[in-house]
Amino acid sequence: MTSEDVIPTLELREVSIRFRSQPVDLIDRVSLSIRPGRTLALVGESGCGKSVTSLATMGLLPRKAATVTHGQVLFRGENLIDKTTTQMEALRGNRMAMIFQEPMTSLNPVFTIGDQVAEAVRRHRNCTKAEARARALEMFELVRMPAAAKRLDDYPHQLSGGMRQRVMIAMALANDPELLIADEPTTALDVTIQAQILELMRDLLKETGAAMLMITHDLGVVAEIADDVAVMYAGRVVESGPVDAIFNDPQHPYTLGLMGSMPALAGRVQGASRLMTIPGSVPVPEAMPPGCRFATRCPFVSSECDAARPSEREVVPGHRVACIKAPLETHFAQGAA
Amino acid sequence: MTDASLMPAAGATALAPRKPNRTWTKLKKNRSAMVGGVVVALFVLIALLAPLLPIPSPSATDWGKIRLAPSTEHWMGTDEIGRDILSRMIWGARASLMAGVISVMIAVMIGVPLGVLAGYFGGWTDQIIARATDALLAMPFLILAIALAAFLGPSLTNAMIAIGLSAVPIFIRLTRGQVLSVKTEDYVEGARAIGLGHLRIMSHYILPNVFPPILVQATLTIATAIIAEASLSFLGLGQQPPLPSWGSMLATARNFLSQAPWMALWPGAAIFMVVMGFNLLGDGLRDALDPKET
Numbered sequence: 100m101t102s103e104d105v106i107p108t109l110e111l112r113e114v115s116i117r118f119r120s121q122p123v124d125l126i127d128r129v130s131l132s133i134r135p136g137r138t139l140a141l142v143g144e145s146g147c148g149k150s151v152t153s154l155a156t157m158g159l160l161p162r163k164a165a166t167v168t169h170g171q172v173l174f175r176g177e178n179l180i181d182k183t184t185t186q187m188e189a190l191r192g193n194r195m196a197m198i199f200q201e202p203m204t205s206l207n208p209v210f211t212i213g214d215q216v217a218e219a220v221r222r223h224r225n226c227t228k229a230e231a232r233a234r235a236l237e238m239f240e241l242v243r244m245p246a247a248a249k250r251l252d253d254y255p256h257q258l259s260g261g262m263r264q265r266v267m268i269a270m271a272l273a274n275d276p277e278l279l280i281a282d283e284p285t286t287a288l289d290v291t292i293q294a295q296i297l298e299l300m301r302d303l304l305k306e307t308g309a310a311m312l313m314i315t316h317d318l319g320v321v322a323e324i325a326d327d328v329a330v331m332y333a334g335r336v337v338e339s340g341p342v343d344a345i346f347n348d349p350q351h352p353y354t355l356g357l358m359g360s361m362p363a364l365a366g367r368v369q370g371a372s373r374l375m376t377i378p379g380s381v382p383v384p385e386a387m388p389p390g391c392r393f394a395t396r397c398p399f400v401s402s403e404c405d406a407a408r409p410s411e412r413e414v415v416p417g418h419r420v421a422c423i424k425a426p427l428e429t430h431f432a433q434g435a436a
Numbered sequence: 437m438t439d440a441s442l443m444p445a446a447g448a449t450a451l452a453p454r455k456p457n458r459t460w461t462k463l464k465k466n467r468s469a470m471v472g473g474v475v476v477a478l479f480v481l482i483a484l485l486a487p488l489l490p491i492p493s494p495s496a497t498d499w500g501k502i503r504l505a506p507s508t509e510h511w512m513g514t515d516e517i518g519r520d521i522l523s524r525m526i527w528g529a530r531a532s533l534m535a536g537v538i539s540v541m542i543a544v545m546i547g548v549p550l551g552v553l554a555g556y557f558g559g560w561t562d563q564i565i566a567r568a569t570d571a572l573l574a575m576p577f578l579i580l581a582i583a584l585a586a587f588l589g590p591s592l593t594n595a596m597i598a599i600g601l602s603a604v605p606i607f608i609r610l611t612r613g614q615v616l617s618v619k620t621e622d623y624v625e626g627a628r629a630i631g632l633g634h635l636r637i638m639s640h641y642i643l644p645n646v647f648p649p650i651l652v653q654a655t656l657t658i659a660t661a662i663i664a665e666a667s668l669s670f671l672g673l674g675q676q677p678p679l680p681s682w683g684s685m686l687a688t689a690r691n692f693l694s695q696a697p698w699m700a701l702w703p704g705a706a707i708f709m710v711v712m713g714f715n716l717l718g719d720g721l722r723d724a725l726d727p728k729e730t
Contacts, residue, residue, distance in 0.1 A: 159628055163559070185633075192630030199629075204622040209644040218640075219630040270630060 106176050107132045108278050108310035109156065109195075114170035116148075116155055121384045124168060126151055127334045127392075131312075133327075135277070138304065138311040140325035140342070142318065142357070146381055148334040149314045153280045156312070157197055158187035175277065193223040196271035200283040202263035206255035212266045213239075213251030219270045238269035242299060261292035268300065275307060282314045297323050318357065322346065330354050333381050333392040340418030350420040350427055352397045353377070391422070399424055462724040469720020475713030479706075483529040491523040495678040503696040513698045516688065524680035525702050531681035532710065535596050535665035535674070536658040542600025543607050544654055550604075551611025552638055552646070556619055565608060572605040581664050585673040592665075592681070595674040599664045603657055610653050614646035621645070648725035655718035659711040666707050682707050 109131070116126035126148045133139045141149050154160050156172055158179060172179040174195065179187070191197075199205045207215060216238055217231035226234070232251070239247035242265040255263060264284060271279055281300070285293040301324055304311055315321060321328055321342065329339040330351065338351040349355050356377040379396040388394045390405040397404065409423045420426075463469055482489075498518035506513045512521035554565035572580065584598035618624065619642060627641045668674035669683025677684065682703040689700035 157629060159625065188631045188633055190631070191628065192632075197626075197629040199622055199626060201622050205626045207623045207627070207641050207645070210640070218632075222631050267626075270626075 105134050107173070108135050108137075108175060109133045109312060110171075110173040111152070111156070112171045112173065114152070114155065114172060115168045116151060116160070116165055117168045118165050119163070123384050123387045125165075125334050125384060126155070128169065129331070129334070129336050130170075131329055131336065131339070133278070133310045133312060135310050136304070136308050137326045138313055138324055139327045139329060140313045140315055140321040141329050141331060142315060142321055143331035144316055144381065147331045149316075149331055150282055152331070153197070153282055153312060153314050157191060157195065157280060158182065158184075159191075159197075189223070192219050192271075192276075193274045194276055195278040195280065196274070196276040198264070198267050198271050198279065198281040198284045201287050202260050202267055203287065205267055206263055208255055211252045211254055212258065212263075213253075216266065216270045216273055219273045223274050234273060235269070238273050239266075241272070241303065242266075242269045244269070259292075260288050261296060264288060264292075264296055265299070268296075268303070272303060272307065272309075276309055279304070279309050279311045280314070281311060283316070284313075285320060286315070286317065293320075300324065330357065333387070335392055335421065337393065337422070338418075338420045340415075344415065344418040348414075348418070350414050350418070350425045351393075351422050352399050352424075352427070353393050355427075356396075399427075459724045463720055466720040466723060468716045469724070472713045472716025472718075472720060475709055476717055479529055479710050479713070480533060482526055483533050486526045486530055489526060491526060492520045494519065494524045494527040494680045496520070503692060503699070505696075506698055512702050513696065515685070515699055516692060516696070521685075521699065521702055524685060525682070525706060528675075528680040528682045528685060528703065529706070529710075531592055531669075531675045531679070532662050532665055532683075532707070535592065535599065535681075536662040536710075536714070539596045539599035539661045539665070540603065540654050540657050542597065543603035543657065544650065546600075547604040547607025548611045548643075548650060551608040552615055552642055554608065555612040555615025556634070556638055556642060562612070566612065569605040569608045569612075572602075573609065577602050577606075577660070578664055578667060581668065582671065582673065585668050590673045590676060592675045592679075595665055595668045598668070598673075599661050602664075603661065606657065607650065607653065611646060611650060614649055615642055618642055618645045649722075652718055652722040652725065655714055655721055659714035659718070662707065662710055662714070666703075 110133070111129055111131040113128040113130055114126060115124040115128055117124045129148070129152055131139060131141070131152075141152065143149050151160065151165070155165070155167060156174075156179070167180055170180075174190070179190075182190070206212065210218075213232060213235045216235035217228070220226065220231040220234045221228070224231070236247055236251060239250060244250055244262065244265050250258075250262075255266075258266065267284075284300070285296050288296060297320060300311070303309075311324075313320070313324060325342045327340065328342050328345040329336050330345070330353065331337070332353045338345065338349070338354045345354065346358070349358050377396055382388060382392060382395055388405060390403075390407050391397070391409050394400050394404040403423055409421045411419045411421045412425055413419050414426045463473075496519060498514070501510070501514050501518040503516055504510055504514040504518075510520050510522065512525060515521055515524070550565050554562040581595075581598045581602040584601055585595050588594035588598055624637060624641050627637045632641075665674055665681070666683030666686065669681040670687040672684070672687070675681030675684055685703040686700060686707075689696070689703070692699055
């Protein structure tokens with residue numbers, strides 16, 4: 100494969116973001132890369148910075164409160180950090196689009212859903228109202244909205260959560276974006292609808308060839324839809340790689356905790372028999388550990404962990420881990436000996 | 437048209453809108469709101485029909501019929517220079533209602549955009565607008581209106597401008613507060629995510645969603661503005677003689693309370709009725725537009 104030659108649809112290079120009045124960078128040198136047609140899942144618990152990363156990519160962070168202090172956000176090779184507000188507005192909803200977590204509140208209650216999808220079309224295309232409406236109908240059919248033509252003139256409150264999320268997807272894809280950012284698109288839906296929406300998104304991505312950044316904390320969703328995974332903890336990417344590598348051979352202690360796949364290894368660590376939950380909680384910005392940010396909760400912590408930020412190491416090509424004890428197996432072999 | 441009204445059942449099934457207007461249904465069920473609505477509608481109708489009604493001119497004097505009590509000839513009696521009070525009441529309704537509606541329109545047209553700007557942008561825009569609003573709100577509404585009217589000079593137009601300007605801060609503050617809560621809604625973020633600019637978001641995503649409470653406040657403020665116009669006219673700062681207004685009629689009637697109490701009774705009762713009508717209607721609208729109440 101010549102995958103290295105292709106310009107990634109989205110590439111974050113060591114992006115740091117600091118919020119005003121906070122002592123440390125909330126997002127600390129995050130690097131990600133999504134190639135055309137691929138789906139990257141950004142995984143982590145609440146407050147780890149997943150959503151901030153996605154909003155920063157879209158240029159939707161409040162400019163007064165948050166600043167990108169380091170790094171580049173490259174969209175098809177163009178640095179988005181340098182773009183003006185107007186340039187970003189021309190990109191948003193056009194070449195890059197976003198789906199939000201809460202379909203129940205993400206649509207304007209006073210306009211029909213047809214008008215709202217048409218609005219996204221008219222914003223970026225030179226077309227008449229009728230053409231925009233036709234495009235909206237086309238999109239409704241694409242997202243398999245039952246009785247699409249009748250639904251055009253419905254108001255958001257007349258639709259179920261799953262239907263509204265279909266509208267959101269229709270709106271996001273209306274201008275054939277190259278990048279789709281989905282911020283927990285299925286979290287607010289019930290399980291059967293989740294499966295339908297995920298299947299729909301997978302099919303649509305295949306049809307349109309768009310790349311997707313999927314934000315989620317649900318590993319089931321990751322397994323379902325992602326090609327690659329990046330695990331975030333307290334504002335840093337701690338582990339990244341192809342989905343199979345992460346699921347079959349998680350290397351970072353935090354990923355292990357997330358997977359709940361500890362028992363086999365845990366038996367060797369001070370007799371702990373179950374580690375299905377990760378003890379403690381995410382450190383607050385005021386009390387960030389100086390070295391590895393997971394050190395306060397890590398079962399394998401040692402004094403070196405606090406010395407410096409652990410550098411990324413590649414355990415196998417494409418699978419990177421930011422832990423000084425990686426690969427874990429070698430360290431355990433030593434520890435057991 | 438005629439067919440539809442003759443066959444409501446058939447028309448309803450064929451053309452029934454899929455979303456029945458919930459607000460209207462709720463408003464219709466609210467008896468006091470409907471009473472208020474009918475009272476207001478009645479006064480508006482009378483005011484509009486004033487030139488067509490078979491009544492004497494409101495400024496025609498008759499020195500032989502001074503301060504007559506209500507009779508079949510003069511239903512509401514006559515005033516101190518023999519003018520027909522019924523006619524003056526009807527023509528005065530125009531001044532009062534116009535003052536109420538136009539001054540509130542002035543207040544809404546200035547206050548709402550400023551409130552949207554302050555709430556949406558925040559920062560120094562908000563600081564300036566909000567501080568100015570606080571300063572104006574520190575002055576009692578009527579005192580401010582009297583001061584402005586005196587400054588602008590006595591006329592009905594100036595009275596309306598004065599009342600309108602005095603009511604501006606009420607709308608700025610209300611709108612700003614509503615915008616602060618609406619602008620954090622997901623659909624506003626969604627609008628930004630499809631690349632819409634500030635102007636479009638303010639006009640299509642913020643304004644329609646803050647509108648219901650503004651409508652309620654406007655209805656209630658019309659009542660206040662009518663009283664304010666009556667007060668200004670009472671003080672000689674509103675409608676100028678010989679043109680009639682309820683406020684100036686009250687002011688004159690004050691001198692003849694013992695000899696001709698009806699001169700004060702009619703305008704007083706009319707002001708009371710219209711103000712009550714607008715208040716009932718406003719309260720009803722508030723309940724009907726509140727999504728939490730069923």
